[in-house]
Amino acid sequence: MEEELLEEILASYRGDRGELVPILQEVQDNLGYLPEKSMVDIAKFIGVPESHVYSVASFYAQFRLLPLGRKRIAVCRGTACHIRGAPQILNRIEKTIGLKEGETSDDLEYTLETVACFGCCALAPCIRVNMDVVGEMTSEKVDELFPPVIEGVKNDQ
Amino acid sequence: MTNEQKSILVGLGTCGISVGAEKVFSSLEKEVSNLNLTENIHVKRTGCQGFCQQEPIVVIEPEGFFYTKVNPDDAVEIAHSILLGGKPLERLFYREPITGKPIPHYRDIPFYSKQERILLKNCGKIDPEDIDDYLTVGGYQALRKALLEMTPEEIILEVKGSGLRGLGGAGFPTGLKWEACRRTTCEEKYVICNADEGDPGAFQDRSVMEGNPHSVLEGMIIAGYATGARNGLIYVRAEYPLAVKRLKIAIEQARQNRFLGGHILGSEVDFDIEIFQGAGAFVCGESTALVRSIEGKRGRPKPMPRARTTEIGLWNRPTLLNNVKSFANIPLIISNGSEWFAQKGTEKSKGTAIFSLTGKVVNCGLIEVPMGINLRKIIYDIGGGIPGGKALKAVQTGGPSGGCIPADMIDTPVDFDSLTKIGSIMGSGGMVVMDEDTCMVDVARYFLDFTRRESCGQCVPCRLGTKQMFEILDDITKGEGRPEDMDLLIELGEAIRRSSICGLGRTAPNPVLTTLRYFRDEYEAHIYEKRCPSGVCRVRKGSD
Amino acid sequence: MEKISIKINDQDIMAHKGATILETALANKIYIPHLCYHPDLKPAGSCRVCLVELDDGKLVTSCRTPVKEEMVIKTKSAELDKVRRPIIEMIIANHHMDCKNCAKKGRCELQRIMGYMKIDKKRIQQNLRFPKEELPLDDSNPFFIRDHNKCVLCGICVRTCQEIQKVSAIDFAGRGYSTKIATLGDKPIAQSRCESCGECVVRCPVGALVPKNLRRPSHEVKTICPYCGVGCSIVLGIRDNVVVNVRGDADSSVNSGRLCVKGRFGLSFVNSQDRLTSPLIRISSNKNSSLVTRHPSLFREVSWDEALDLVASKLKNYRGDEFALIASTKCTNEESYIAQKFARVVMGTNNIDSSVRLCDAPSITALLKTNGINALTNSISEIENAASILIVGANITQSHPVIGLRVKKAVENGAILIVVSPIEIDLCGFAKVWLRPYPGTDLALFMGMCKAILDGELHDNAFIQEKCENFEDFKNSLDDFPSGKVERITGVSRDKVASAAKIFATNKPSAILWSSGLTQYSHGTDNVLGLINLSMLTGNITKPSYGINPLMDHNNSQGVCDMGCLPDFYPGYQAVDQPEMRKRFKSIWGKDLNPNPGLTLTGILQDTLEGKIKAFYIMGSDPVSNIAGSHKVKEALKKAEFIIFQDIFLNDTAQFADVILPAASFAEKDGTFTNTETRVQIINKAMEPIGNSRPDWEIICNLAERMGSRGFDFNNPEDIMSEIASVTPIYRNISYNSLRKGSLKWSDLAETSLTGQNGKYKFTPLQYRPPAEVPDVDYPLILIAERDIYSDGILSQKVDGLKALRAKRLVYINPKDATDFEIKNGEVVRVISRWGEIEGQAVVTTASPPGLVTMYLLEKEINQLINPSPDPAAKTLETKICAVRIVPQKES
Numbered sequence A: 001m002e003e004e005l006l007e008e009i010l011a012s013y014r015g016d017r018g019e020l021v022p023i024l025q026e027v028q029d030n031l032g033y034l035p036e037k038s039m040v041d042i043a044k045f046i047g048v049p050e051s052h053v054y055s056v057a058s059f060y061a062q063f064r065l066l067p068l069g070r071k072r073i074a075v076c077r078g079t080a081c082h083i084r085g086a087p088q089i090l091n092r093i094e095k096t097i098g099l100k101e102g103e104t105s106d107d108l109e110y111t112l113e114t115v116a117c118f119g120c121c122a123l124a125p126c127i128r129v130n131m132d133v134v135g136e137m138t139s140e141k142v143d144e145l146f147p148p149v150i151e152g153v154k155n156d157q
Numbered sequence B: 001m002t003n004e005q006k007s008i009l010v011g012l013g014t015c016g017i018s019v020g021a022e023k024v025f026s027s028l029e030k031e032v033s034n035l036n037l038t039e040n041i042h043v044k045r046t047g048c049q050g051f052c053q054q055e056p057i058v059v060i061e062p063e064g065f066f067y068t069k070v071n072p073d074d075a076v077e078i079a080h081s082i083l084l085g086g087k088p089l090e091r092l093f094y095r096e097p098i099t100g101k102p103i104p105h106y107r108d109i110p111f112y113s114k115q116e117r118i119l120l121k122n123c124g125k126i127d128p129e130d131i132d133d134y135l136t137v138g139g140y141q142a143l144r145k146a147l148l149e150m151t152p153e154e155i156i157l158e159v160k161g162s163g164l165r166g167l168g169g170a171g172f173p174t175g176l177k178w179e180a181c182r183r184t185t186c187e188e189k190y191v192i193c194n195a196d197e198g199d200p201g202a203f204q205d206r207s208v209m210e211g212n213p214h215s216v217l218e219g220m221i222i223a224g225y226a227t228g229a230r231n232g233l234i235y236v237r238a239e240y241p242l243a244v245k246r247l248k249i250a251i252e253q254a255r256q257n258r259f260l261g262g263h264i265l266g267s268e269v270d271f272d273i274e275i276f277q278g279a280g281a282f283v284c285g286e287s288t289a290l291v292r293s294i295e296g297k298r299g300r301p302k303p304m305p306r307a308r309t310t311e312i313g314l315w316n317r318p319t320l321l322n323n324v325k326s327f328a329n330i331p332l333i334i335s336n337g338s339e340w341f342a343q344k345g346t347e348k349s350k351g352t353a354i355f356s357l358t359g360k361v362v363n364c365g366l367i368e369v370p371m372g373i374n375l376r377k378i379i380y381d382i383g384g385g386i387p388g389g390k391a392l393k394a395v396q397t398g399g400p401s402g403g404c405i406p407a408d409m410i411d412t413p414v415d416f417d418s419l420t421k422i423g424s425i426m427g428s429g430g431m432v433v434m435d436e437d438t439c440m441v442d443v444a445r446y447f448l449d450f451t452r453r454e455s456c457g458q459c460v461p462c463r464l465g466t467k468q469m470f471e472i473l474d475d476i477t478k479g480e481g482r483p484e485d486m487d488l489l490i491e492l493g494e495a496i497r498r499s500s501i502c503g504l505g506r507t508a509p510n511p512v513l514t515t516l517r518y519f520r521d522e523y524e525a526h527i528y529e530k531r532c533p534s535g536v537c538r539v540r541k542g543s544d
Numbered sequence C: 001m002e003k004i005s006i007k008i009n010d011q012d013i014m015a016h017k018g019a020t021i022l023e024t025a026l027a028n029k030i031y032i033p034h035l036c037y038h039p040d041l042k043p044a045g046s047c048r049v050c051l052v053e054l055d056d057g058k059l060v061t062s063c064r065t066p067v068k069e070e071m072v073i074k075t076k077s078a079e080l081d082k083v084r085r086p087i088i089e090m091i092i093a094n095h096h097m098d099c100k101n102c103a104k105k106g107r108c109e110l111q112r113i114m115g116y117m118k119i120d121k122k123r124i125q126q127n128l129r130f131p132k133e134e135l136p137l138d139d140s141n142p143f144f145i146r147d148h149n150k151c152v153l154c155g156i157c158v159r160t161c162q163e164i165q166k167v168s169a170i171d172f173a174g175r176g177y178s179t180k181i182a183t184l185g186d187k188p189i190a191q192s193r194c195e196s197c198g199e200c201v202v203r204c205p206v207g208a209l210v211p212k213n214l215r216r217p218s219h220e221v222k223t224i225c226p227y228c229g230v231g232c233s234i235v236l237g238i239r240d241n242v243v244v245n246v247r248g249d250a251d252s253s254v255n256s257g258r259l260c261v262k263g264r265f266g267l268s269f270v271n272s273q274d275r276l277t278s279p280l281i282r283i284s285s286n287k288n289s290s291l292v293t294r295h296p297s298l299f300r301e302v303s304w305d306e307a308l309d310l311v312a313s314k315l316k317n318y319r320g321d322e323f324a325l326i327a328s329t330k331c332t333n334e335e336s337y338i339a340q341k342f343a344r345v346v347m348g349t350n351n352i353d354s355s356v357r358l359c360d361a362p363s364i365t366a367l368l369k370t371n372g373i374n375a376l377t378n379s380i381s382e383i384e385n386a387a388s389i390l391i392v393g394a395n396i397t398q399s400h401p402v403i404g405l406r407v408k409k410a411v412e413n414g415a416i417l418i419v420v421s422p423i424e425i426d427l428c429g430f431a432k433v434w435l436r437p438y439p440g441t442d443l444a445l446f447m448g449m450c451k452a453i454l455d456g457e458l459h460d461n462a463f464i465q466e467k468c469e470n471f472e473d474f475k476n477s478l479d480d481f482p483s484g485k486v487e488r489i490t491g492v493s494r495d496k497v498a499s500a501a502k503i504f505a506t507n508k509p510s511a512i513l514w515s516s517g518l519t520q521y522s523h524g525t526d527n528v529l530g531l532i533n534l535s536m537l538t539g540n541i542t543k544p545s546y547g548i549n550p551l552m553d554h555n556n557s558q559g560v561c562d563m564g565c566l567p568d569f570y571p572g573y574q575a576v577d578q579p580e581m582r583k584r585f586k587s588i589w590g591k592d593l594n595p596n597p598g599l600t601l602t603g604i605l606q607d608t609l610e611g612k613i614k615a616f617y618i619m620g621s622d623p624v625s626n627i628a629g630s631h632k633v634k635e636a637l638k639k640a641e642f643i644i645f646q647d648i649f650l651n652d653t654a655q656f657a658d659v660i661l662p663a664a665s666f667a668e669k670d671g672t673f674t675n676t677e678t679r680v681q682i683i684n685k686a687m688e689p690i691g692n693s694r695p696d697w698e699i700i701c702n703l704a705e706r707m708g709s710r711g712f713d714f715n716n717p718e719d720i721m722s723e724i725a726s727v728t729p730i731y732r733n734i735s736y737n738s739l740r741k742g743s744l745k746w747s748d749l750a751e752t753s754l755t756g757q758n759g760k761y762k763f764t765p766l767q768y769r770p771p772a773e774v775p776d777v778d779y780p781l782i783l784i785a786e787r788d789i790y791s792d793g794i795l796s797q798k799v800d801g802l803k804a805l806r807a808k809r810l811v812y813i814n815p816k817d818a819t820d821f822e823i824k825n826g827e828v829v830r831v832i833s834r835w836g837e838i839e840g841q842a843v844v845t846t847a848s849p850p851g852l853v854t855m856y857l858l859e860k861e862i863n864q865l866i867n868p869s870p871d872p873a874a875k876t877l878e879t880k881i882c883a884v885r886i887v888p889q890k891e892s
């Protein structure tokens, strides 16, 4: 299935070098991460070495080389958030879900990551759960807000 | 029932949405339709109102009532209040923080009244997803004028005359850049809008794109005509999905209205714009790294000596690269004339500056002020001072490339040159206010943590230097610093500053060097007394 | 070149305009610290340690900044030191500093910088922070170690692999402080596309990439790689009579210092425990026993005298056509010359051939027919300047890797590459056009292209009129190749044929390269003739970078033919059946010569089987493993009465030997090899022969003398070369004196014109014949055997590292066929032909088109699958393909 999806995605591109990043983005959007096989195929498709695709994929923060959890929690580590207590928020979340920054739970339920800045700095500190940014976090709010946020995501799916 | 047309504006920028503005918007729509008022009341989506902290914000026009922190449940009441002859809902008014006095109109709120909103004027007023709204406020008039009444040379003269300096950080005169690009003979040229906005703590480019995307497009099209480029590209960072969505809609609508594509407005000019989404790398804001990243490569800046991007840029073609706000200023300059623009600001920094005012300040949000205004006015008059009666300690501008300006220097005017003089920079407009509870060593450590991650890793001084400085600072915050470390940081900082390839490395030591310069006592407390004066760091007492 | 004057450290210097400051300084013996600069590569400007100070106080990186008139440069100053010292100190702090135990010590750029800058390590120790964890070593490659802890991320390895090797197995990965050099997925290098060429290893400035088991040589000797026909020039490093190191010879026009894995890391076979060290005589009559040949119950060690006396006395009984000699593509020209002279003069027979018969003979036959001489028409280095390159039936990056580099370089220089191959090979990735004909149908493809060129009037009429003959006949024969028919025969669409023809005809000069994918068919000679027709039609011949270039197989395949180890030619392609030639050789060799052309390798085996040939001299060759239809070869050898086996190792053929003579390897003797471009190159003795082994020429000369023949009393190979030059017109100008000054390409020197007898190239009208081997219902698939860069005969098997790296026994099969035959990726399958079967692991891939399966040609068992038909002209066997069926192993 992955293979067909990949083929389908590639079919909508010309195979130019400049399409590398957009292709990686689309593949990741669809597969959740960039399986090694997909990088090999993409390399071939646009005519660059495999190591180059890996090199590019590993350069950009957006790309994931391992499968991600269904719920991706990203904590902002931007300046405004840092000043207003993001480290404590991160700490609290790490405790709550039992993962460290950059980790994914074995059951692929959660991934916890940090992100440079969402651009919602006025509402610092912020976190993002999947696509939704949640502003004005407090340590207390993590406990109180967290389960419902996660529940909400579950219901959406 | 009155026949008067009313609008309910709901701020639907990323910031508003993150605190539930979408729900507010839909319940307002629902309520208005329940009341069969859709004819008379227009519930309108707008971009960021600027006062992000008070989101969700709802503005009632034409009266200009300004409701803050609106709940979806408030929708019924808001709709009814308008129905009932426009009697405003006082409980949702913004309140003067100290006196608690409600202020009904946004024009009376100090946060707004002390600003000079030119560029942001229509952000938060118009529907960013509706080109007609932009047209009714005079949108694309500048393009019409430029294309039909002016030669490229005249446009460039106008831009040069305005004194506009690039708002992406470096402050390079925009007109000169355009001229250089115009002069190249290559058939194929590119105009790129730098919307990477990587400074953590800055979001003004996002707000412009979300709130008034057409102003950016209009500036770019004029640039295309002026430089002779036919291809435009907006490089937006990955974390800005809403900006991408609105830009896409705007591009589509502009095409339909023949502002983009072939024979724009019936002229001989062709220009089109595509969007390229960055993939998360701060360094890609640097022009050559940005170009490489579009070319499908690692975003590694090119070392000197190298050709200028205006000569050899994307796909080795001449390329004009400007910041979002630089482009958004262009229609204003063309419509109002360079003199109008040049009147604003200072001798060497013209026009206005936009800042993302955040951190320990009462009013957080997006502000636009004339160049040359001092920090005090920004923090106290617009920002409303420091919350909780705490003392101001420092202001950080310019993000990881900038520096920390101590409280006793807040009368420094805010312009390119003055900030550079005191060790910081304008940068792309992040302004983070720090109070007495902020540890400056921790702040320095924080920035070096950022740059060591975001360094492209290409050159030794930046790759190893940011790592080395981070580790030293980390040791200091843990109480494991050594007295020699302070001099060492300065020594390393100087070497990194002078030998790194690009601006990232060359400016990475700034946060350390400025905090060492202005807050040395805090370092000393950590090192000698194993104590964090602000109580932020977990200093390990007794260890060394 | 224009010169400009600059000042470095108050010294006035004339610099080349366009040079960088660093290049200028180094050329003038002024050292500037540097890490990421390498003269072979584009400057990266990333390490920042090469900073210099200009007179305006600016610091610039000297490796990227060009010199300018009147420039004043300081390479040392207090300002510079302030910036440069912390950079170096941070590198050192981040580096696993262990010079004492480091393989790079003494030749390390970082060490050199430390010395130059007088770095105070104690200060670093006290001040700077050190990495908290150590990264694991990557020792997956048998030949070198990657140590991230010593890597300074100069990127030289990455750029080498990109710019020189063009493999790009590695690149930078991650960013910021966690940047590292990585393969795809950061897996061990052995699991990547790395070809183990070692080019990166020799360039790494520090100890991050170092050869394993490094020993420093006590002396170095220049010689030639003994593997493939490229003939790379190498410098052997010797210590205690052991080859401990190999370097590429940067001055060589063949390889410019480059080497493939076999040349760089594959020469330890010289000191293999398995080397033959003593003559052996059979004591048991039990041939073809499963016992190891070395077993004492089969053979006993004897002295040279005893062995040679036995051979001499035996051979006296088989004079004339009862004797045959199989010469070696591995031995020197001098040894090959002696071998054929022995057969012709001492034994009185022309039954001399070599394994050239198995692949290159159709090329030789065709070239002699059209050009009158067996030589390619380009030099290896010219390939880089071609406007287009046509590669047919050659997997060059595996089989002639260093020529492969030239092809890639040419593409980088803008050449258009056209690849003709049914299988996807590495070079397809560099090709503008990849034509994928059904196996064995190339002739139709070439004729179709010729027709398209003529129809489009893209041919070179002037050249044809002036330089060629037989054009009308040829033109008429094209009527037989209408585009529809060509499409049907080859499976290549007519549009593609036409567009390839157009590209080929309009991008000149074009270099044409081919090898066994074209020749190992029962119509191999016609295939080559078709390709030559195509080249003549467009005038792509005999001008620089225009040309037809068969890639000869081994280090001395060209030489062994030049030397007359051919049944129908004396040295220099002088026909045996021409009385005046025979007379000449008789007068020089002083003996009546057999007037009848001898038998080819295939004929020899047939006659042996029929009992007509009774005695055999096998010199550096392994017919039992290498000739397809091995069962027949074994039968024949079993039948022979007396077999002399002269080799450096015991191979599978040795078990049929009566006498085994241990030869000295290339490293242990003097001589010359002639590479595929007819370049005659000296090999120099670098060490003493192992055990009691002796150079082949010495053995045969000694034997000839024991048999009472004169004319074998040579003192050294140099003397032999004088005789060669005197009897061989194409070698007339070759002498050791001239070769010592530099190698010579005889096709450049020979007075013989490269064109046929009457000075013209001859067009050949041709008809298409399908391959002899055809699939049917029972054997519906075609098996093609491919070469693998890591394996080449027994020599590579004696190198543990090559053995570890060599391709596994894999069966590549198209997804469609896999579905049809119910085969899953990774499962073990049986490949069954009409004659035998072999096992392998299935790899489902589109690299093989439907209907085709591929395996690596490293398993000698493959030769049991085939019962090949010979090409009527060259007698080369159709070994390239074989009809098979594939079944999952579990169905057995």
Ligand SMILES: Nc1nc2c(c(=O)[nH]1)N[C@H]1C(S)=C(S)[C@@H](COP(=O)(O)OP(=O)(O)OC[C@H]3O[C@@H](n4cnc5c(=O)[nH]c(N)nc54)[C@H](O)[C@@H]3O)O[C@H]1N2
Residues within 6 Å of the ligand: C228, C229, C359, C360, C392, C393, C394, C395, C396, C398, C399, C400, C420, C421, C422, C423, C425, C437, C438, C439, C440, C441, C442, C514, C515, C516, C517, C518, C552, C553, C554, C784, C785, C786, C787, C788, C789, C790, C791, C792, C793, C880
């Ligand atoms: N590493 C290594 N190098 C070697 C050798 C070795 O054993 N190992 N051996 C040496 C020897 S003896 C020789 S002869 C050379 C051989 O050198 P090559 O001929 O380059 O080696 P092969 O792998 O046999 O490649 C033949 C190519 O032709 C393709 N082919 C097969 N059938 C057809 C066909 O009908 N038409 C076309 N157009 N292509 C076809 C095959 O798919 C394959 O890619 O290599 C020499 N170099």
Ligand SMILES: Nc1nc2c(c(=O)[nH]1)N[C@H]1C(S)=C(S)[C@@H](COP(=O)(O)OP(=O)(O)OC[C@H]3O[C@@H](n4cnc5c(=O)[nH]c(N)nc54)[C@H](O)[C@@H]3O)O[C@H]1N2
Residues within 6 Å of the ligand: C328, C329, C330, C331, C355, C356, C358, C359, C516, C553, C619, C620, C621, C622, C623, C625, C626, C627, C628, C646, C647, C648, C649, C651, C663, C664, C665, C666, C696, C792, C793, C794, C795, C857, C858, C859, C860, C861, C862, C863
């Ligand atoms: N399975 C399989 N079959 C093949 C091939 C294949 O790659 N795989 N390739 C085919 C082709 S195209 C060819 S050309 C033939 C090649 O067939 P061969 O010419 O038989 O090649 P090798 O097996 O390399 O045998 C060379 C022999 O020379 C010996 N030798 C090396 N140096 C010296 C020396 O200095 N003196 C002496 N006296 N001996 C030396 C080696 O030990 C080795 O035994 O094989 C053909 N058959």
Ligand SMILES: Cc1cc2nc3c(=O)[nH]c(=O)nc-3n(C[C@H](O)[C@H](O)[C@H](O)COP(=O)(O)O)c2cc1C
Residues within 6 Å of the ligand: B165, B166, B167, B168, B169, B170, B171, B172, B174, B194, B195, B196, B197, B198, B199, B282, B283, B284, B285, B286, B287, B321, B322, B323, B324, B326, B327, B428, B502, B503, B504
């Ligand atoms: C590390 C680094 C990051 C940068 N990031 C940005 C950015 O996010 N947005 C931006 O407009 N300019 C950024 N710049 C500046 C650009 O290189 C360039 O000067 C600018 O986009 C030009 O536009 P302007 O002339 O309109 O300012 C960055 C520069 C550096 C060195």
Ligand code: SF4
Residues within 6 Å of the ligand: B283, B300, B301, B454, B455, B456, B457, B458, B459, B460, B462, B463, B500, B501, B502, B503, B504, B505, B506
């Ligand atoms: S200074 Fe930093 S970001 Fe810039 S090129 Fe060097 S390593 Fe990369």
Ligand code: SF4
Residues within 6 Å of the ligand: C095, C096, C097, C098, C099, C100, C102, C103, C104, C105, C106, C108, C109, C110, C111, C150, C206, C207, C208
């Ligand atoms: S790489 Fe160089 S500096 Fe490092 S341990 Fe080895 S010899 Fe010493």
Ligand code: SF4
Residues within 6 Å of the ligand: C150, C151, C152, C153, C154, C155, C156, C157, C158, C181, C203, C204, C205, C206, C208, C209
């Ligand atoms: S392995 Fe060697 S050549 Fe490669 S980057 Fe590291 S130090 Fe440089």
Ligand code: SF4
Residues within 6 Å of the ligand: C157, C160, C161, C165, C167, C168, C169, C170, C193, C194, C195, C196, C197, C198, C199, C200, C201
């Ligand atoms: S050994 Fe050769 S192929 Fe392998 S990584 Fe180094 S340069 Fe590349």
Ligand code: SF4
Residues within 6 Å of the ligand: C225, C226, C227, C228, C229, C230, C231, C232, C255, C258, C259, C260, C261, C262, C263, C264, C400, C401, C402, C403
């Ligand atoms: S290309 Fe051939 S001659 Fe050159 S090193 Fe490799 S095997 Fe030896």
Ligand code: FES
Residues within 6 Å of the ligand: A076, A077, A078, A079, A080, A081, A082, A116, A117, A118, A119, A120, A121, A124, A125, A126, B200, B201, B202
């Ligand atoms: S700093 Fe956290 S959203 Fe910008």
Ligand code: FES
Residues within 6 Å of the ligand: C033, C034, C035, C036, C037, C044, C045, C046, C047, C048, C049, C050, C051, C061, C062, C063, C064
């Ligand atoms: S040698 Fe010049 S920057 Fe590395």
Ligand SMILES: [Mo]
Residues within 6 Å of the ligand: C355, C356, C358, C359, C360, C516, C553, C554
């Ligand atoms: Mo061969």
